[in-house]
Structures are given as C-alpha cells and as structure tokens.
Amino acid sequence: xxxxxxxxxxxxxxxxxxxxxxxxxxxxxxxxxxxxxxxxxxxxxxxxxxxxxxxxxxxxxxxxxxxxxxxxxxxxxxxxxxxxxxxxxxxxxxxxxxxxxxxxxxxxxxxxxxxxxxxxxxxxxxxxxxxxxxxxxxxxxxxxxxxxxxxxxxxxxxxxxxxx
Amino acid sequence: xxxxxxxxxxxxxxxxxxxxxxxxxxxxxxxxxxxxxxxxxxxxxxxxxxxxxxxxxxxxxxxxxxxxxxxxxxxxxxxxxxxxxxxxxx
Numbered sequence: 275x276x277x278x279x280x281x282x283x284x285x286x287x288x289x290x291x292x293x294x295x296x297x298x299x300x301x302x303x304x305x306x307x308x309x310x311x312x313x314x315x316x317x318x319x320x321x322x323x324x325x326x327x328x329x330x331x332x333x334x335x336x337x338x339x340x341x342x343x344x345x346x347x348x349x350x351x352x353x354x355x356x357x358x359x360x361x362x363x364x365x366x367x368x369x370x371x372x373x374x375x376x377x378x379x380x381x382x383x384x385x386x387x388x389x390x391x392x393x394x395x396x397x398x399x400x401x402x403x404x405x406x407x408x409x410x411x412x413x414x415x416x417x418x419x420x421x422x423x424x425x426x427x428x429x430x431x432x433x434x435x436x437x438x
Numbered sequence: 439x440x441x442x443x444x445x446x447x448x449x450x451x452x453x454x455x456x457x458x459x460x461x462x463x464x465x466x467x468x469x470x471x472x473x474x475x476x477x478x479x480x481x482x483x484x485x486x487x488x489x490x491x492x493x494x495x496x497x498x499x500x501x502x503x504x505x506x507x508x509x510x511x512x513x514x515x516x517x518x519x520x521x522x523x524x525x526x527x528x
Contacts (some may be wrong), residue, residue, distance in 0.1 A: 278472070284452035289467060298464035318468040384468075 279304075282344045286377075290338075293323045293378050300384070307361030308334070308346065310418055311392065311401065316385050319346070321378035326355075329373055332398050334380040335359065339371045346380070348401065362404060365412055439489035440518055440527045448473070448481050457481070457526065471524060476503065480517055492518055 292299050303317045311334075312319065321336055329335060333349045337359060347359040350368060357376070359369045383390045391397065404411065446457050447465070455478035456470040473481060476499065483498050484490045495514035500507065521527035 280451060280454075285467075288449050288451055292465050297460070300464060300466045300468050302468045320464065 283342075286338070286344050289321075290377055293321060296323065298322045298381065299378070303346070305346075306419075307363045308348070309363035309415065310404070311362050311397075312346075312383060313385075313422075318384040320381045320384065320389075322381045323378045326373040326376060329357065329376055329379065332393075332401060334392060335376045336378045336380070337369070337371045337375045338377055339369055339375055344377075345369055348405070350405070360405075362401065363415060365415070439491050440521065441487070441489050442481075442485050442521070442527050443525070446526055448478060448485070455481075471526070476513065477517060477520075480514075 289299050289301065299321045300318055301321065303312045303314050303319060305314055319334075329349060330352055331349050334346065335349060335357070336344065336346050337357075338344055345359060345361075347361045347364075347369065349357050350360040351358040352373075355373045357371050357373060359371065360367065380392055383392050392401070407414065445459055445461065447460050449456055449458050449470075451470075455473040455475070457473060458470050459466045479502060480495055480498060484495070492511065492514045495517060496507065496511045499505070499510040499513060503510070518527070
C-alpha cells in the first residue's frame with residue numbers, strides 16, 4: 275500500500291461534503307501539533323458534524339479558518355461564538371475562529387484498530403491536566419519529541435561529529 | 439460474471455478518482471484506492487449493474503477510447519482482476 279499526500283484544500287473538499295450530509299468521516303491525522311494525544315504515524319480520527327452549541331472548552335475540532343487553513347486542534351476557550359484553539363503539542367501558538375468555522379468534532383481516535391473516545395471523562399481529565407501543565411508541558415514535549423524522533427536526533431549528532 | 443460489492447463509493451479528490459469504503463453512517467478516508475481515468479469511467483458504467491463481464495467492459499472501452507480491441511480486452515480483464523483482488527467486487 276502506498277501513502278499519498280494531497281494538499282488539505284483538495285482533500286477536505288469531499289470530506290466536507292460528506293460531513294454536511296451527516297456522515298461520519300474517518301481520516302488519518304497529519305502533523306505533530308496534537309501530540310501527545312494524536313500521533314500522525316499511528317492515529318486516525320472519526321469526525322462528526324455536530325450542533326455548534328455543544329462545542330466547549332476541551333473539544334477537539336476540525337476548523338476551516340479564514341476559508342483557507344484546515345486545523346484539527348482543541349478548544350482552549352469559548353467566548354460566545356468565538357473560539358480560541360490550540361494544538362496540545364503547541365506551546366505559544368493559538369488560532370481564533372468562529373463556531374461556524376467548525377466543520378466537525380473528533381468523535382473518537384482509532385489507533386491500531388482500537389477505538390478511544392477522547393471526549394470521555396477520563397480522557398478529558400488527561401487533556402485538562404496536560405494543558406494546565408504550562409511550563410512543564412514544554413519540557414515534556416521536548417522529551418517526547420526526542421524520544422520519538424530518536425533517529426532524527428542521531429542523524430543530527432552524526433552530522434555534528436563529522437563536522438568536528 | 440462480476441458485480442461491484444456494496445459499501446464502496448467513487449469520489450473525486452481534486453483531479454483524482456478514489457474509491458472510499460463506507461458503512462451506513464461513516465465513510466473511511468484513511469484508506470482509499472486510486473483509480474485512473476479509464477478505471478473511473480468503467481466503475482461509473484458498471485457500479486449499478488447486477489453483473490458484468492470482460493466482454494462488456496471491452497465494448498465500453500472501445501466506445502469511449504480510440505484503441506485496438508486487443509488492448510481494450512486486456513485492460514478490461516485487468517480491471518476485473520484488480521477489483522476482485524482488492525475485494526471491491528464479487
């Protein structure tokens with residue numbers, strides 16, 4: 275089986291159609307911004323369009339921001355109809371959008387055939403602990419990145435040694 | 439005789455054709471199958487049919503594309519073989 279990368283605008287056009295029809299859509303996760311909860315090499319998510327009223331702090335949403343960028347991040351804050359989003363794996367970067375920009379929410383995560391409901395009380399608790407770690411999050415993310423990118427790190431070290 | 443199984447849908451992603459699997463309520467975009475233009479044309483032509491065979495497909499190809507009968511017949515056979523191999527038809 276081959277993996278083919280397509281740009282987001284192309285990919286999400288049909289996905290968005292199916293979501294509007296009321297179908298759940300299963301997609302692969304791309305990018306590292308939702309670490310440690312979503313991992314791009316392993317995870318798939320099931321998306322579902324829901325009423326905008328239910329969107330609250332802690333919900334992971336797929337948003338189409340400013341009509342150009344598709345983002346799968348967690349709601350950090352909700353102010354009326356305005357949402358502030360942040361990837362669990364991002365430190366300072368946040369995004370702002372309206373509830374109407376939300377195409378779907380993550381209903382569950384699928385890793386190696388095993389389904390996890392990320393909105394369950396337990397996983398919501400994990401997420402809230404993680405996102406309230408502030409400075410520690412930075413250190414833990416660094417360690418996580420190093421641990422999972424061992425090969426990359428070794429390459430970098432090798433390169434350094436050669437230079438010496 | 440062959441028939442396309444239910445639970446698969448042809449879908450356009452940009453300028454490419456892919457087959458996605460769908461259940462009653464969900465569509466799986468995590469694993470899709472890529473079709474070229476001819477395959478997509480054949481798919482559209484036979485997806486609603488109760489059964490089809492290589493001969494029918496050969497005629498369909500010849501009606502639409504300017505190639506010789508041997509090549510068309512070979513392509514038709516290959517298309518059916520691929521469908522069966524990928525579990526898209528029975």
